[in-house]
Amino acid sequence: MSSPIKPRFITFEGIDGAGKSSHISFVVDLLVARGIRVTSTREPGGTALGEQLRTVLLHQKMHLETEALLMFASRREHLAQVIEPALARGDWVISDRFTDATFAYQGGGRHLSRAKLEQLEQWVHPHVQPDLTLLFDVPLDVARRRLDATRSLDKFEQEQEDFFAGVRGEYLRRAAQFPARFRIIDSTQSMDAVRQDLAAIVAHL
Ligand code: TYD
Secondary structure: OOOOOOOOEEEEEEOOOOOOHHHHHHHHHHHHHOOOOEEEEEOOOOOHHHHHHHHHHHHOOOOHHHHHHHHHHHHHHHHHHHHHHHHHOOOEEEEEOOHHHHHHHHHHHOOOOHHHHHHHHHHHOOOOOOOEEEEEEOOHHHHHHHOOOOOOOOOOOOOOHHHHHHHHHHHHHHHHHOOOOEEEEEOOOOHHHHHHHHHHHHHOO
16 A cells, blocks of 8 residues: 655745746646645735735835734744644645745845844744745846736835845745755746746656
């Protein structure tokens, strides 16, 4: 008898406009086709409270530490209500962003110290880390062009180039710091080429 497939926690990351969201359902479909039960979720959000916090976080200006604390507050609820129960019942969890986003946006983008963010990470999830993080990477000008000009941009999407340079830089720094967990996806490629890369990564899981 084959042993059950070990549950896994997979996160999708990247700067706004890198195109990660369009690939999440593709990966979920690949896993479901392999008979894996998948819980697909997102941050900030993923719970009723988290979605309310998301609305505030994406539209209201606030002190940078308030922003980081609310990201982790939303995450605490998300872990308790969604991520930990899903992993415990054997589902794989796919999350559109997780703690790497806080290091990238509030750390790299807004310059909140890494030490403070590490303290919050230790407090909120000392024992949980993604097994795999797919980082969708594109140069800033490409990302900017991809942001949909037909809808209004949220608080983060309205930030300037130096903010996104900091966000991208911190994502790449973390990818270098945790090479066993991160896979960098060259998101300047065509949709089909990105999908081929994703299928190859998923096939090896
Ligand atoms: P995003 O995931 O890009 O959703 P959509 O594709 O619907 O725009 O939006 C979430 C925004 O929140 C994004 O700009 C990054 C930001 N964010 C942080 O600043 N810190 C965090 O910890 C997380 C999870 C997200």
